[in-house]
Amino acid sequence: MIYRVYINYKKGILDPESEAIKKTISNMGFKSLKNLSKGKFFDIEISEKKNGLKEIEKISKDLLSNPVIENFKIIKK
Amino acid sequence: MPKRIISIIVFPGSNCDRDLAIAIQNHLNVKTQYVWHDNSKIDNYEMIFIPGGFSFGDYLRAGVLATKSPALGEVIRLAKKGVPIIGICNGFQILTECNLLDGTLMNNKNQLFICDKSYLKIENNKSIFSKNLKKSVVQFPIAHAQGNFFASNDSLKELEDNNQIIFRYCSKQGVINEKNNPNGSLNNIAGITNKQKNILGMMPHPERAINKFDDQDGVLFFNGLKELL
Incomplete structure (x- = not known):
């Protein structure tokens, strides 16, 4: 079983890297660009089990994301 | 040689542990003991330091992987019992990551990555870590890429209201403003304590300010901790 955990900054957190990418895209001529936020994802494979999703949630909350500044979202692949 | 011993937790990548040991031995006049991160027992815990540098490559987020070390589990247990804990630089990052x-x-x-001198206003001179500093502004070096302190509005208000902010970046004269904020930290925050005030986290390095021919405010910092032992 593979789960994908997406992590991105919460709304309102200033991410200079996203800002720089956004500015570059604008400079490339894509003037319709409104917002851009960078994130990351992890693909985690675990053996088939009943509480698999719960475990992934715990890993995401306790390690992969920092709840002060980041959100996470889990999807089953 | 005095009998008292201070523990310094060492992770793969720590690089301020030896500077810290020298600062403690010379200016706090006690022995130091390094505790490797995979020890789940800390024998000497009158005071514990978490040094600067890196830990586990600072992968994922600076300091986060160190929070799952056995030694850190013990630090968390002792911290909750009131043991004085000081985390400097990566140590501060570790202390925030383990909540x-x-x-x-x-x-x-x-x-x-900023490597520079920084001036710090002693914002709370009543804390056990700062009450003997005897100065309103000190100068400690900073050296970090992740030192931009951020907290939610509620947490920030609590930190301010409970006088948990110990150091703020400022000018030589003590002026706190955007210009004298090297890394973008909220409210120029450079060092804070927990609510119970037995845990200090700070980005600047007092252990690098003990040189005979340079600034010596670090000496004041370590001397000031004597009464905790």
Whole structure:
């Protein structure tokens, strides 16, 4: 079983890297660009089990994301 | 030689542990003991230091992987019993990542590693860590890429209301403003304590300010901790 955990900054957190990418895209001529936020994802494979999703949630909350500044979202692949 | 011993937790990548040991031995006049991160027992815990540098490559987020070390489990247990804990630089990042301290340290606003002198206003001179500093502004060096302190509005208000902010970046004269904020930290925050005030986290390095021919405010910092032992 593979789960994908997406992590991105919460709304309102200033991410200079996203800002720089956004500015570059604008400079490339894509003037319709409104917002851009960078994130990351992890693909985690675990053996088939009943509480698999719960475990992934715990890993995401306790390690992969920092709840002060980041959100996470889990999807089953 | 005095009998008292202070523990310094060492992770793969720590690089301020030896500077810290020298500062403690010379200016706090006690022995030091390094505790490797995979020890789940800390024998000497009158005071514990978490040094600067890196830990586990600072992969994922600076300091986060260190929070799952056996030694850190013991630090968390002892911290909750009131043992004085001081985390410097990566140590501060580790303490926020394991929730012993509020907030987090994000990438510096200018996205650069900053290695510079910094002036710090002693914002709370009643804390056990700062009450003997005897100065309103001290100068400690900073060297970090992730020192941009951030906390939610609620946490920030609590930190301010409970006088948990110990150091703020400022000018030589003590002026706190955007110009004298090297990394973008909220409210120029450079060092905070927990609510119970037995845990201090700070980005600047007092252990690098003990040189005979340079600034010596670090000596004041370590001397000031004597009464905790």
